[in-house]
Amino acid sequence: MACLFRSIDILVLNNNTFSSVHHPASIALELKLHDWRKGLRQANHHLFAVDYSCVCIPRRTITEYMLTSFESSPIGLVMFTPEDKQPFVVVSEAKPSDEKWPVAVKWLEQTIDVWEGGVTVEP
Amino acid sequence: MNHRPRHFVRYGTHTEQRFLTGKLANTYEGLFLNANMVAWAPAAMAAFVGERVQKPYCIDPLTHGFQDNLDNLKSWTTDGQFTIKSSISKLIQAYGDPIESRVLQREEAVLPEDFAANETTREFVGRVLSFQTSSLPDEASDLQEYFEFAGVENPLQPFWLVAPYFYMSEKTFEDWLPVNIRMVLEAASQIPPGSRLAAELLISPGILKSERIVSSITKSYSDLPCNVVHLWIDGFEEWEQSIDMLQAYVRLIKNLGRPVVALYGSYLSICLANQGILEAVCHGPGYGESREAYPVGGGIPRAQFYHPQLHKRLGFGTALSVVREHLTSTGKYLRNVCTCPLCQEIMSSIDDANISFGRFGESKNTTAKRAHGYMTVSYSTSRALELAGKHFMYNKHREFCEAQPPEDIVTSLSAAYSRNRRKLGLEEVHHCKSWAQVLEGLEC
Numbered sequence: 001m002a003c004l005f006r007s008i009d010i011l012v013l014n015n016n017t018f019s020s021v022h023h024p025a026s027i028a029l030e031l032k033l034h035d036w037r038k039g040l041r042q043a044n045h046h047l048f049a050v051d052y053s054c055v056c057i058p059r060r061t062i063t064e065y066m067l068t069s070f071e072s073s074p075i076g077l078v079m080f081t082p083e084d085k086q087p088f089v090v091v092s093e094a095k096p097s098d099e100k101w102p103v104a105v106k107w108l109e110q111t112i113d114v115w116e117g118g119v120t121v122e123p
Numbered sequence: 124m125n126h127r128p129r130h131f132v133r134y135g136t137h138t139e140q141r142f143l144t145g146k147l148a149n150t151y152e153g154l155f156l157n158a159n160m161v162a163w164a165p166a167a168m169a170a171f172v173g174e175r176v177q178k179p180y181c182i183d184p185l186t187h188g189f190q191d192n193l194d195n196l197k198s199w200t201t202d203g204q205f206t207i208k209s210s211i212s213k214l215i216q217a218y219g220d221p222i223e224s225r226v227l228q229r230e231e232a233v234l235p236e237d238f239a240a241n242e243t244t245r246e247f248v249g250r251v252l253s254f255q256t257s258s259l260p261d262e263a264s265d266l267q268e269y270f271e272f273a274g275v276e277n278p279l280q281p282f283w284l285v286a287p288y289f290y291m292s293e294k295t296f297e298d299w300l301p302v303n304i305r306m307v308l309e310a311a312s313q314i315p316p317g318s319r320l321a322a323e324l325l326i327s328p329g330i331l332k333s334e335r336i337v338s339s340i341t342k343s344y345s346d347l348p349c350n351v352v353h354l355w356i357d358g359f360e361e362w363e364q365s366i367d368m369l370q371a372y373v374r375l376i377k378n379l380g381r382p383v384v385a386l387y388g389s390y391l392s393i394c395l396a397n398q399g400i401l402e403a404v405c406h407g408p409g410y411g412e413s414r415e416a417y418p419v420g421g422g423i424p425r426a427q428f429y430h431p432q433l434h435k436r437l438g439f440g441t442a443l444s445v446v447r448e449h450l451t452s453t454g455k456y457l458r459n460v461c462t463c464p465l466c467q468e469i470m471s472s473i474d475d476a477n478i479s480f481g482r483f484g485e486s487k488n489t490t491a492k493r494a495h496g497y498m499t500v501s502y503s504t505s506r507a508l509e510l511a512g513k514h515f516m517y518n519k520h521r522e523f524c525e526a527q528p529p530e531d532i533v534t535s536l537s538a539a540y541s542r543n544r545r546k547l548g549l550e551e552v553h554h555c556k557s558w559a560q561v562l563e564g565l566e567c
Binding site for chain 1: 438439440443447477478480481484486488498500
């Protein structure tokens with residue numbers, strides 16, 4: 001999902017799996033296999049357009065430094081294990097974006113409208 | 124022509140005419156044309172330079188393009204052939220031997236020994252100069268008569284004639300330096316009376332790190348019978364350089380001991396020109412403040428916002444994080460970010476600074492099939508590219524007209540560094556500190 005010249009890997013709408021919000025929210029998930037630091041930077045960028053932004057990594061050991069990095073930022077950390085009954089585990093909860101920019105939100109909504117209206121795919 | 128133009132723009136493609144005409148024609152003083160563009164469309168270039176903009180121009184002969192990997196000169200044709208581009212072929216034919224026989228006929232790069240014979244060098248230099256003096260005038264002989272009648276200097280004669288030149292790195296400078304020197308000496312003996320000769324010095328940035336090589340080059344070039352040195356340091360992004368490299372850059376300019384034009388320069392070079400250390404500076408419209416010697420491919424064009432206080436192009440997301448606090452009203456934006464004619468126009472069209480500024484970030488999405496699914500990519504709209512380009516041109520013009528004393532420029536750069544380093548991190552803003560240090564240390 002394109003967002004301000006970058007791409008949101010997964011955009012979750014109206015779902016509170018990744019945060020304790022109790023109202024409809026938009027959540028960006030940045031998928032990373034290894035480079036969580038890069039994921040953190042990219043996820044930060046999405047805060048212009050979404051309510052919450054998270055980095056999603058495969059199950060791994062979480063270092064103290066890694067945890068502190070996420071806890072001191074608005075970005076959430078989620079681990080994904082496809083074979084588990086509950087595949088998503090929230091390690092560090094996302095905080096609401098205080099960066100949201102109305103113009104970017106509108107652009108994202110327009111992109112979603114295009115998707116919902118059917119996508120023309122270039123070969 | 125008594126006024127010496129200081130602000131040049133590199134004409135990259137025909138679509139860039141939108142940044143060089145109309146109101147924007149007043150934002151720059153001269154043009155650099157790439158020789159392959161001239162070879163490909165001489166009539167269009169003559170009409171543009173002689174009729175539409177009527178500004179001093181100079182043709183960069185781009186002779187270095189024939190000394191290295193020839194793949195840089197090729198493209199795929201519709202029938203699947205990877206061949207030398209048509210515009211380059213035309214240029215090669217104009218330049219003749221040894222380039223024609225090596226590159227066009229044998230698909231081999233030219234080497235220093237190809238210029239061993241005096242006769243070969245003399246004829247080659249003659250053809251390269253003749254290409255520059257006749258390409259545009261030949262296409263507009265009627266205009267030439269008009270200028271003669273009016274008694275004004277013919278804008279279709281290049282402002283500088285450029286001697287053929289070849290790229291020198293720290294590995295190859297000993298091979299190419301003697302050739303480059305001979306090219307300039309030969310050109311000096313052949314140029315028409317009253318013409319200005321430029322020696323183009325294209326070097327790798329690594330050369331700046333070697334005092335021995337720099338000294339050898341400056342010694343050779345400072346004695347040459349030319350009017351100006353056109354300096355091009357391969358991929359030298361002034362905003363990415365260490366203080367040592369920037370100081371070496373300034374030392375090189377000063378030690379050349381003659382007027383120097385930076386062919387690809389950003390705000391630091393403009394400050395050096397404003398202080399009389401550089402003769403002139405050139406850049407591309409909306410980009411082109413640095414350039415690799417060899418093309419490295421295109422990529423997706425994205426509108427980048429030139430931030431007037433950081434003197435740097437920023438991706439839209441980064442620009443937004445810097446500018447955002449000033450988007451509470453159009454007046455605040457105009458007071459604190461930019462007052463260029465383009466910004467004044469877009470800010471006055473809608474009374475919401477967010478929406479107005481958002482025009483710089485307008486994009487369109489394209490979804491394409493990839494190996495593992497679909498991927499959506501954002502492209503800048505052509506309108507966003509146009510706005511960013513115009514905003515850039517107006518700001519470059521302002522920088523050239525800046526009448527601030529050097530100490531005020533140092534203060535402004537230091538303030539921009541302090542104000543934005545928390546927001547953007549040191550990497551993004553450190554050039555302000557480095558440039559301030561360089562300008563502070565200048566002895567004019």
